[in-house]
Amino acid sequence: MTATDRITLYYSPQTRALGTRMLLEELGAPYDLRILNMKAGEQRQPAFLAINPLGKVPTIRHGEAVVTEQVAIYIYLADLFPEAGLTPAIGDPLRGPFLRWIAYYGSSFEPALMDKAFKHAPADRNQSPYSDYDTMLGALAAQLAKGPYLLGERMTAADVLWGVALNWTMMFGLVPKVEPFISHAARITARPSFARLSAADAEMAAQHAAAAAGSGHT
Template identity: 75%
Template sequence: MSDPERVTLYYSPQTRATGTRVLLEELDAPYDLHVLNMKASEQREPSYLAVNPLGKVPAIRYGDAFVTEQVAITIYLGDLFSQAGLTPALGDTLRGPYLRWIAYYGSSFEPALMDRFMQREPAPVTQSPYADYDTMLGALEVQLAKGPYLLGERMTAADILWGVAFSWTMMFGIVPKKDVFVRYSGRITSRPAFQRINAADAEMAAQHASAAST
């Protein structure tokens, strides 16, 4: 049986779940990994589809609570481990902007990125969830220019979500390597938590690739 006081993170290396694992490290939260080898399609097995019918990671379990969707997980964990100081409390003037930019990730950034990556024509601006790609990214550029973090001087759980996301989207050329994005992402990826998980991910991914080839 799992310890009800520990978070179980359903995980695969070098995926969106990496950001959640980095966040758990930053929160100093007790957690265990339930690793899925996506190269062996373990995320499509019935046992995991019962956790997340979409067969995606990350997902978490804490006690009897299951949470999917990276945005929801970020908010949930930040509030659950609020003693780490990475979440503006209710009543804090930063709480609204904090929720805004976390929601922006799922509602605007990801849809825009997928359209750009798949070379799909976006919906008309009046119907698109993100207006258009340049407008969506421009709003982020303006906000991050106020820096050093998304909400100014204070680092929050939102910065873990965004810092890791900028790292991989710039790596694949989906987001341009503008100075403001590079500097911002570097503040997160240079932190010990990201460095530890990035190294662990590389080792785990190599093991999965080896297992899939045998």
């Protein structure tokens, strides 16, 4: 299994899978889309549940390897295409910070975001995986303020993950529209790959909505 083997991305428009597709484009990776109409419930069908029992996108297949979980997917893909320069190599002083901030997304940011979105009472700071929402967000803001990217002057796969995530979480009011979140999201979404894929997503989502309506799904 090599980097020249085509990657299959299980995908649905206007989901967090957009960031993975953007990363594939930024890496210049050869890939194929397997599109799931989530409005029609295709992510809950046996064929896909056999690949990802949680029924989530993004999911990728590379040869015989199936990789789920956004953070794992980003690390896997960035390491698979080191020539793109979007991951510090093992031994690079930036490797540790890269892993730290990319893991921070799944281990701290998302749990905090879900608690806030669904108005869950947060756990005690000493038991919470993210301390508390304001502290978690403040640590991220302090790192991004060093800019222009998470690791300073060098853009990595972590910036794709965070830039796309901050863009949609600010859009839906889950994260405040403040500096440096605005600048970082704008820097990533200004890339040609994001504009191109967002337009394709809008068209695909409209087709899925029409297909679901026609079949009686809501």
